[in-house]
Each structure stands twice: as C-alpha cells, then as structure tokens.
Amino acid sequence: MPHGSAFDLAIVGAGICGLAHALAAARKGKRVVVVDRDRQANGASIRNFGFITVTGQQAGACWQRAMRSRDIWIEVAAAAGIPIQQRGLLTIARRPEARAVLEEFLQSDMGAECRLVEPPDLPGFGAGLRWREFAGALYSPHEVRVESRDAIPQLAAYLAERHGVTFLRDTVVHSAAPPRLETSRGSVEAETVVVCPGDDFFTLHPERIAGYGLTRCKLHMMRLLPDSFDPALPAIMSDLGLVRYLGYAEQPAAKALRQRLEAEQGEHLHNGVHLIVVRSADGSLVVGDSHHYAPTPDPFNPTGVDDLILDEYARVFDGPPPSVGERWIGTYASAPDRLMLVDAPSDALRIVIITSGTGASTSFAIAEEVVADLFG
Ligand SMILES: Cc1cc2nc3c(=O)[nH]c(=O)nc-3n(C[C@H](O)[C@H](O)[C@H](O)COP(=O)(O)OP(=O)(O)OC[C@H]3O[C@@H](n4cnc5c(N)ncnc54)[C@H](O)[C@@H]3O)c2cc1C
Structure with a gap:
C-alpha cells in the first residue's frame, strides 16, 4: 500500500x-x-x-x-x-420581449442588487456595444470571473x-x-x-x-483575439441566454421571447447556442457556447455551430468579429430533472x-x- x-x-x-x-x-x-x-x-x-x-x-x-x-x-x-x-454581468436585451423578462426578473428576490440599464447609459459600462440597437440591459454586480x-x-x-x-x-x-x-x-x-x-x-x-438517467452535453468554445476590447466591460450575455438560464427562463415573459427567438433565431436555439463573452488578462475573449446532448458526444466541432455563436457576437458588438485564436469542446453531465x-x-x-x-x-x-x- x-x-x-x-x-x-x-x-x-x-x-x-x-x-x-x-x-x-x-x-x-x-x-x-x-x-x-x-x-x-x-x-x-x-x-x-x-x-x-x-x-x-x-x-x-x-x-x-x-x-x-x-x-x-x-x-x-x-x-x-x-x-x-472580471466582476459583474451585463445581460443585453436586444428585443422588447427580452427586456420584459429582465423587468420581471428585477421584481423577484433575485433582482435585489441588480438594475435595469437604458440603452443610452450602456456606453458608461464600456465602449464597443451596439447599444443603439438594444431595448435595454440588466446589470448584476454579483458575478466574478x-x-x-x-x-x-x-x-x-x-x-x-x-x-x-x-x-x-x-x-x-x-x-x-x-x-x-x-x-x-x-x-x-x-x-x-x-x-x-x-x-x-x-x-x-x-x-x-x-x-x-444522465446523459452528456457537448459545448463549443472559442478564444477570440480582438484588436481592442474595452477592459471596463463586465461579462456579457444576450437574449438567447434568457431562454436557457432558468432564473430568467422561468419568468412568465420568457414564453413570448422564446416564440420570437424560434421565428428569428431557430437555428441558434436548435443548436443550444447562446452568448457569453468574458475577457482574459491578455485582452483575449472566451466566447461560447452551444449545447448538444448524447450519451457519447462526438468529438467534432462543425464550424457552422461556431458561426452561429459568432453571429450572435456580431449582433451585440460593433465591428467585424475578431479572429479565432483557439477552439475547443467541453462536456458535462446532464440530467432530465x-x-x-x-x-x-x-x-x-x-x-x-x-x-x-x-x-x-x-x-x-x-x-x-x-x-x-x-x-x-
Ligand atoms: C464548455 C463549458 C462551459 C461551462 N461554463 C460554465 C460556467 O460559465 N459557469 C459554471 O458555473 N459552470 C460552467 N460549466 C460547467 C462546469 O464546468 C462543470 O459543472 C464543472 O466543471 C464540473 O466539475 P467536476 O469536478 O464535476 O467535473 P470535471 O472537471 O470533469 O472533473 C472530474 C474529474 O474526475 C476525474 N475522474 C473521474 N472518474 C475517475 C476515476 N474513476 N478515477 C480517477 N479520476 C477520475 C476525471 O479525470 C476529472 O479530472 C461549463 C462546462 C463546460 C464544459
């Protein structure tokens, strides 16, 4: 021994x-x-x-x-x-239906230290957001990265x-x-x-x-290499996350958001794509992700799925998407209930x-x- x-x-x-x-x-x-x-x-x-x-x-x-x-x-x-x-999270509402989810969330106990941000106030969090096209955002001070x-x-x-x-x-x-x-x-x-x-x-x-009754979930991840990215920005999420993260998705208003997303971004939903953007010390960004479920997920990451993630990135951030420095997949356990x-x-x-x-x-x-x- x-x-x-x-x-x-x-x-x-x-x-x-x-x-x-x-x-x-x-x-x-x-x-x-x-x-x-x-x-x-x-x-x-x-x-x-x-x-x-x-x-x-x-x-x-x-x-x-x-x-x-x-x-x-x-x-x-x-x-x-x-x-x-990084500290904090800015959840962008690109659509009025997404803003309605954020407003309901703010009424819950979980919204206590969070606040709604009007689009013209978004540049105060950092440059580079397409804030003129947004319906609002929710700022949460709780997160760390x-x-x-x-x-x-x-x-x-x-x-x-x-x-x-x-x-x-x-x-x-x-x-x-x-x-x-x-x-x-x-x-x-x-x-x-x-x-x-x-x-x-x-x-x-x-x-x-x-x-x-567990299965496994496979996720696509990327590291993007922007020419510049405002270091003041907190972590960023957007509408697609509001129908996936249960604290938002279980708000009544999420039903209407989901219907609109199904009509406008059905391919994103089909691939479990939503947007999280976090920043690293060297200025690169960790960006994802997607969700595909199987007992033995395949090891391949088709570029079409990455393109859906980059598409959502481009709807939130100004300018052309940065180049991709790394791609990887991860898997985690998933239960039905x-x-x-x-x-x-x-x-x-x-x-x-x-x-x-x-x-x-x-x-x-x-x-x-x-x-x-x-x-x-
Ligand atoms: C791409 C991706 C993005 C994610 N994003 C987030 C996020 O933003 N926020 C968040 O909270 N969570 C996130 N998660 C989920 C989070 O990463 C996982 O829930 C968490 O890492 C699971 O940790 P774990 O220790 O259970 O598993 P793992 O990190 O997989 O570790 C399990 C370890 O057990 C070892 N092991 C297993 N069986 C044996 C054995 N018989 N003998 C010896 N060693 C063994 C393995 O070698 C492994 O090292 C994400 C996951 C992925 C894949």
Whole structure:
C-alpha cells in the first residue's frame, strides 16, 4: 500500500467539484486525499468560462448556492493568489420581449442588487456595444470571473501547500467503498469517500448513477483575439441566454421571447447556442457556447455551430468579429430533472455530480453541505 496513512476523506476527481470538497473538509481540519486519473486538470472545470454566475441561476437552492460559492471564490482567490479577471454581468436585451423578462426578473428576490440599464447609459459600462440597437440591459454586480485553466491548478496547489491536502495523480480509482479505494497504484484507506467523477458514469458505482438517467452535453468554445476590447466591460450575455438560464427562463415573459427567438433565431436555439463573452488578462475573449446532448458526444466541432455563436457576437458588438485564436469542446453531465445530484450509497460514501453547466458557480456551496452531512 503506497500511501499507508489513513485519511478522513478520500475524494475521486480533481475538478472543481472534488477540489471544493477538499477545501470544505480541510477547513474542518480533516485529512484529505484527492485522486485523479489525469496528470493535470483536463475536464469540464478547465474548459469552461470560469464564470461564477449568480444572476440567471434557477431561483431557490441553485441561486443561493451560487451566492455562497461566489463568496468562497472571492475568499479563496485572495488566499491562493488567483486573479479575479472580471466582476459583474451585463445581460443585453436586444428585443422588447427580452427586456420584459429582465423587468420581471428585477421584481423577484433575485433582482435585489441588480438594475435595469437604458440603452443610452450602456456606453458608461464600456465602449464597443451596439447599444443603439438594444431595448435595454440588466446589470448584476454579483458575478466574478477567473481564468479556469490557471485557476484550477492554482486552487489545487493552494490546497496542497496551505491545507496539507494530498494529491494522487495519474491514478485511476477502480472501486470506491469506504474505508478503501482500490486504484491503479494500490489501495488508499479513508474513513469516508466522495466521488466527483464529472461525466464519467461508468467507472465507479455505475448502477447507482444509472438510476438518474444522465446523459452528456457537448459545448463549443472559442478564444477570440480582438484588436481592442474595452477592459471596463463586465461579462456579457444576450437574449438567447434568457431562454436557457432558468432564473430568467422561468419568468412568465420568457414564453413570448422564446416564440420570437424560434421565428428569428431557430437555428441558434436548435443548436443550444447562446452568448457569453468574458475577457482574459491578455485582452483575449472566451466566447461560447452551444449545447448538444448524447450519451457519447462526438468529438467534432462543425464550424457552422461556431458561426452561429459568432453571429450572435456580431449582433451585440460593433465591428467585424475578431479572429479565432483557439477552439475547443467541453462536456458535462446532464440530467432530465435536476441541476445536481448527491447520492448516498452508504453513510460514509457520497457521489456528487453537477448535472448542468453550473459547477463552477455552485460547487463550493454544495461541498460545504455534503461535508457537513458526512462529518456531522
Ligand atoms: C464548455 C463549458 C462551459 C461551462 N461554463 C460554465 C460556467 O460559465 N459557469 C459554471 O458555473 N459552470 C460552467 N460549466 C460547467 C462546469 O464546468 C462543470 O459543472 C464543472 O466543471 C464540473 O466539475 P467536476 O469536478 O464535476 O467535473 P470535471 O472537471 O470533469 O472533473 C472530474 C474529474 O474526475 C476525474 N475522474 C473521474 N472518474 C475517475 C476515476 N474513476 N478515477 C480517477 N479520476 C477520475 C476525471 O479525470 C476529472 O479530472 C461549463 C462546462 C463546460 C464544459
């Protein structure tokens, strides 16, 4: 047994879900080991926007978890030296129907610190928006954005160095039944286990996971290289996001917006395209995305889907679309009826899967709940 000492908690998966559980347990003084098959982070957690989204999350538990997770991100980013790249969100309403959704949202509890912005006031947020063509916008102060491909390794290093978390990489976990994990590099003993497998439904406890009817979602992402982009601008979304993000899409006015979008941007909706634009320290933009569902998503990214994303970009920003510096796809777990799941096969074992595109925004809070439940 290469790792002789017993741990209080073993975590399978070093994505944001696993790291969040490591943080929550380490903060309680627990001895934690994180095991991952990859040498470096390679899953959804480094392929996303790094956008910690509060406004737009579904009302209730998801929105509350996003708020709590956002607070933890700010604390941890400061402690771990992870730069916050952007703050806030400007959700553009290109159509009156979209503005109506934003107005209803503002009447809800979730709208408390947000505000409606009239088009002539939009240049005050930064240059480059086609504001004369908009019906308004909603500004939310809640969001923060990190550069995931750097932030996730930085978070892992912080957990190792400052909280004494042990990381076993290049190590596949074949079975996870506390008090023991069987891995490709021997057994690991731990009182409790949390499995955070991302969208791997088949390696550990497949019979439990099968009960949730999960599938996988494939997303197209791009890094654009603008000649210039106003660094003052917050993260940007637009009408298409208002029928996808449940905090907006569950407002009554979203029905009329959806009808209009079906008539005018049916191809975008068919490909699950909506617009998120966030900015990186070097001035490049992470822009996406699309949603295609399949148990085994194909690995191809047809340029036609990227063109739909760029089309929406061009309707929001002035000038020709910037050149594309990178393209990639990501996948995440998706459930028909829930945004996340916590399964408890035994008192000492939990399976935690974020079954929607919300893991960067909610994992820290979910992990606090799971760790509190496991350790009392
Ligand atoms: C393109 C894209 C954009 C997104 N945008 C956002 C966003 O803006 N905001 C937001 O909140 N969320 C976003 N998401 C969703 C978010 O990224 C995911 O919900 C989150 O990263 C899931 O984290 P995870 O740790 O569960 O999974 P992952 O990051 O996939 O990590 C799972 C890890 O488990 C390991 N593993 C699995 N099984 C085993 C095993 N048996 N043995 C060893 N290791 C194992 C894998 O190697 C992997 O490292 C986006 C996702 C994608 C793909």
